[in-house]
Amino acid sequence: MSEPLPVLRVTQPNEIPDAGLALRADVVVVGSGASGAVTAYELSRAGAKVVVLEAGPYIKSTEFKEHTPTAFETLYQDHGNQSNTTGDLIVLQGKCIGGSTVVNAAVCFRPPDQVLEQWRTEHGLENLSSETLAPYFDRIEKNLSIHENEPYEVGYNGRLLLEGAKKIGIPASPTSRNVKDCALSGHCIAACRTDRKQSMLVTYLPWASELGATILSGTRAESFEVDGRRISAVNAVATEPHGRDKPVRVEADLVVVAAGPIQTPLLFQKNKIGNSSGQVGLNFACHPSLAVYGEHDHSVYGWVGASIGSHAGDIENPLRGGYLVESAMADPVSNSSSVDGGVGRDFVDFMENSKNFQSAVTLIHDHNVGRVFLDGDQKQIEYDVDDRDFESLREALRGTARMYFAVGAKRVYLPTTRRTTIESAGEIDSVINSLTNGKHKYRLTSYHPQGTMRMGADPTRSVVGPDGRCHDFDNVYVPDASLFPSSIMVNPQVTVYGLASYIADQIKARG
């Protein structure tokens, strides 16, 4: 007989008494995404009584619709409408039990050595070498079934990228993903209905639950009870679907704020805590991503196969202008607005021809030029593409166009807000060189916000210390992507899982 599978038990707002809840725990974790789930499990495994507070809803995978607009509405922060202050960069994050791990494309990279070296030399993080972190990544990769895509998982779109990269001498390979027996539905970003993606919803959260962790959905942390260098309790509000609020108070010896790179700093700012460095909310980066489409004379069916089948680019050199290109195509809603197909009949022709497009998204190592703050009650994400990063974006577009023409594309569509095409390989440089940085000129998306609670050895320049503990507190930790001192260029989930595992060990070692 096989062992019964672990069960995820989640307390939803309608199960909480009207008078609210008062809980006592060893550890309270704010957020159930990549870092919150790993922390909850690791500390539960060590015998701690853990309570997890998640602001988003609990939606079971059997309720996922494989329909991106529905997923945006129900599983994403601000229903998929979260954007920068300028309004020309969509910032996508999950807001549900499991957080962004439920709606990401399952792409897995370890952080580039060059980035970890930068963290060591510029931020004093001697402890985060690739050697130190390797055992953590090894375990994560084992636990989440992370593997390089098998040939059958790489659709034609992914194979075209591999072939194009090979022809012009750009390093490329099938991408690694945290997926088990992938059904190749192509609906990763709308959430995996059949539990193939090994998100936190089907792994670390049920594992933590099985070990006794209490998990509350629809429960938004609002305030902290501060006593000197300690936080003694977290006050939250559980909200029912029709707006009825119920108070939740969790008294705990240890507080882990894992609400993500936007909500974590906002929570600190709102409570006016932990900011002796003045760095809370600063140093925001986000890997501004652009889509590029290549039109072929034959069918590609870019949405068939793994959502991300392969990647290309000099990913070991993020700090020296390297970029990453990932083969990717989603649904018609995304396709219609990722690049500009023109107006009127041109646009209709473009969409009618969708099956003939190869497509990919670009990622770069951007500088930490943004900030997250509250303007009254309103969240603001102040970020515009820096001129230095615009050069990297242009190089990524140039490289992608070259790969497309190398495999026979007859036209390349660029991610501008006004239709811009490259009609031949000979035109690549002139068209790319004509692009200039500016607001509302490009269709930018961020899938990877990061960097607003910078980790570092120097308390005057960072919010969180090398062990993940806030400099200003004795019992408050931050393990999410907000602690990245600089952007990592690659998809961040494995880095977050690894750092959260490492920080959990530091917590355990401290006793």
Next chain:
Amino acid sequence: MVPSIGTASVAAVSAVTLTAEERKLIETFAEAMLPTEGTALKPRSEVPIADNVARAFSLMDEPILEQVRIGLKLFDVGAIVIGFHFTRFVNLSVEKRLEYIDRWEDGIAMQRGIVDLLKKLTYLGYWQDIEAGRAIGYRGPVSVEGGVPNLGNAPMPNDESDQ
């Protein structure tokens, strides 16, 4: 329409109704941008684009929605002076509407932002229709139809060796 999720844990949203002017703007914009007549695309008239845009409005935070509504109004009445049309966008011929859209695409950042927002709202309103996607070869939801079983939660990891 967007399929209902029907779960108690999803926050309810307040329905937002488009004003008659907003509805007319979305419909005339879609008429210019999505000429589906004589193509393989699902006829535009069979997709409730304006209703779907209203649904999108209901998912926006109030301050954002307020800005969006101002932007749409500016776009509509801007035709009176921009390009010397002396009438609102909704009253222009399709040809003149496309010229006007083209002018805004090439305008200052605010104009570019507004016309891009209109495009995205219109595309969202149309392409969220599952059959509209299938008309161009997109599969749409596949797992239920294909009988793909759920794997369920992953087994507990064997962590003893790591303790």
